[in-house]
Amino acid sequence: MGFNAPNFVGIRLSPQFQDVALELKSARLYKFALPFKHPLDLKHTTLHQRDGLILILTDTAGHVGLGEISPLPGFSRETIETAIYKTTMLVDRMINFGELTAHHHSRRTTSWENRTAPSVVHFGVETALLSLLANARKISLGAMLYGSSSNKIPINGIIRSSLSDWVPEADFLVSEGYKTLKIKVGKINPFLEAQGIQEVREFVGPDIEIRLDANRSWDLETGIQFGQAIQSANVAYIEEPIQNPAELPRFYDECGVHFAFDETLHRIIDPTISFGSYTGLKALVLKPTLIGCTARFIALVNQAQEQDILSVISSSYESDVGLAALAQLAASIGGDSVAVGLDTRSALTAGTTKTPSSIQNGWMPVRTLTTQDLDLSYSELLYEN
Numbered sequence: 001m002g003f004n005a006p007n008f009v010g011i012r013l014s015p016q017f018q019d020v021a022l023e024l025k026s027a028r029l030y031k032f033a034l035p036f037k038h039p040l041d042l043k044h045t046t047l048h049q050r051d052g053l054i055l056i057l058t059d060t061a062g063h064v065g066l067g068e069i070s071p072l073p074g075f076s077r078e079t080i081e082t083a084i085y086k087t088t089m090l091v092d093r094m095i096n097f098g099e100l101t102a103h104h105h106s107r108r109t110t111s112w113e114n115r116t117a118p119s120v121v122h123f124g125v126e127t128a129l130l131s132l133l134a135n136a137r138k139i140s141l142g143a144m145l146y147g148s149s150s151n152k153i154p155i156n157g158i159i160r161s162s163l164s165d166w167v168p169e170a171d172f173l174v175s176e177g178y179k180t181l182k183i184k185v186g187k188i189n190p191f192l193e194a195q196g197i198q199e200v201r202e203f204v205g206p207d208i209e210i211r212l213d214a215n216r217s218w219d220l221e222t223g224i225q226f227g228q229a230i231q232s233a234n235v236a237y238i239e240e241p242i243q244n245p246a247e248l249p250r251f252y253d254e255c256g257v258h259f260a261f262d263e264t265l266h267r268i269i270d271p272t273i274s275f276g277s278y279t280g281l282k283a284l285v286l287k288p289t290l291i292g293c294t295a296r297f298i299a300l301v302n303q304a305q306e307q308d309i310l311s312v313i314s315s316s317y318e319s320d321v322g323l324a325a326l327a328q329l330a331a332s333i334g335g336d337s338v339a340v341g342l343d344t345r346s347a348l349t350a351g352t353t354k355t356p357s358s359i360q361n362g363w364m365p366v367r368t369l370t371t372q373d374l375d376l377s378y379s380e381l382l383y384e385n
C-alpha cells in the first residue's frame with residue numbers, strides 16, 4: 001500500500017518526488033520533558049519545562065523520517081494530551097490503512113483554506129513524512145521543497161531580560177558574533193523602554209540590525225507613542241506592536257516604524273488577503289509549529305515573496321529535532337542572507353539529539369538528522385506501531 005506524502009500534505013513537488021509512494025512500515029512516538037534553564041515567562045504562562053513529542057517513521061527500505069509535535073502552552077490551541085491523541089490516531093491510520101483513510105481522519109478532505117484553526121499535529125507529522133521522502137532521495141527537506149539550500153543560516157540573538165540588562169546583553173550577543181538582535185518590549189513603561197532601545201542603538205552602532213517584538217502589548221495610541229519615541233533608532237521592524245492587527249497601517253502612518261506579523265498568522269485569516277493592503281508590513285515571522293500545516297506555510301512564504309515582504313522563520317522552543325527541520329526550511333527560503341528566529345535552544349538544559357543545535361558566531365549549521373543522532377534519555381516511548 002503506497003503512501004503519497006506530497007498528496008497527503010497537499011503540496012506539489014517536482015515529479016521525481018511527487019510521484020513516489022512510500023511504503024510505510026512502522027512508527028514510534030516519544031514524549032520528552034526538557035527543563036528550562038530559568039522559568040520561561042510567556043504571554044499567558046510561565047513554563048518550567050518543555051513538553052513535546054518526537055515522531056519516528058520508517059519505511060520498508062529502512063529510511064527514516066523525524067518530526068516534532070510540541071504544542072506551546074498559551075499559543076497552541078492543542079494541549080499535549082490532545083496532540084498525543086490526534087497523532088496516534090493519525091499515524092495508526094497512515095500505517096494500517098494508507099493515505100486516503102489518514103486524509104479522512106485529518107480532515108484533509110477540506111483544504112486548509114476552509115479550516116478555521118491550525119493544528120500543531122499536522123506540521124510535525126508532515127515534516128516526518130516529507131523528511132522520510134527526502135532522506136530516501138538523499139537530499140535535505142529544504143532542498144526537496146525549494147531546490148537549493150545554504151549550509152548555515154544567520155540567527156537573530158534574543159534579548160528577553162529586563163530593561164537594565166539590555167545593553168550588557170546586547171554587548172554579549174554582539175561579542176558572540178550576532179549581527180541581528182531581537183529585543184522583547186511591551187513589558188514596562190513604553191517611554192522607558194523606548195529610551196532603552198535608543199541606548200542599545202547608541203551602544204551597538206549603526207551596523208547591527210535591531211528588531212523588536214511587543215507581542216500585542218499596546219493599544220494603538222501607546223504603540224504610536226512608542227514608535228515615535230524610537231524613530232531615530234533605525235529599528236528594522238517591530239513584531240505585533242498592537243492588540244488589533246487591523247490598525248497596523250495606521251500605526252505605521254503615524255510613526256513610520258515598520259511592523260511584522262507573528263500572532264496574526266497563528267489563526268487562519270482570509271487566505272485571499274493581500275498583504276499589500278498592510279502599508280508598513282516588512283516581514284512575516286513564520287512559526288511553522290503554530291501556523292500548523294506545511295501547505296499553509298508554503299503559501300504564506302510564496303505570498304510574501306511576491307509582495308517583497310521578508311519571510312523570517314522562527315521557532316517556538318522546539319527541541320533539536322524540530323529546530324533541525326526549521327533550520328532546513330530557513331536555509332532554503334532566506335538562505336544565508338536573512339537572519340531567522342531560531343535562538344531558542346539555549347533556554348533549555350537538555351535536548352533530543354546527542355549534540356545540540358548550536359549557534360556559533362551568530363550562525364546555525366544546517367543538519368539532516370538520522371536516528372543515530374537522537375538522544376532520547378529525556379523521553380519515554382508512548383506508542384509503537
Ligand code: OSB
Binds near residue numbers: 072075262344
Ligand atoms: O513572540 O516571537 C515570539 C517563541 C515562542 C513564542 C513566541 C515568540 C517566540 C520567539 C522565537 O521569540 C524566537 C524568535 O522569533 O527570534
Ligand code: MG
Binds near residue numbers: 239262263
Ligand atoms: Mg513574536
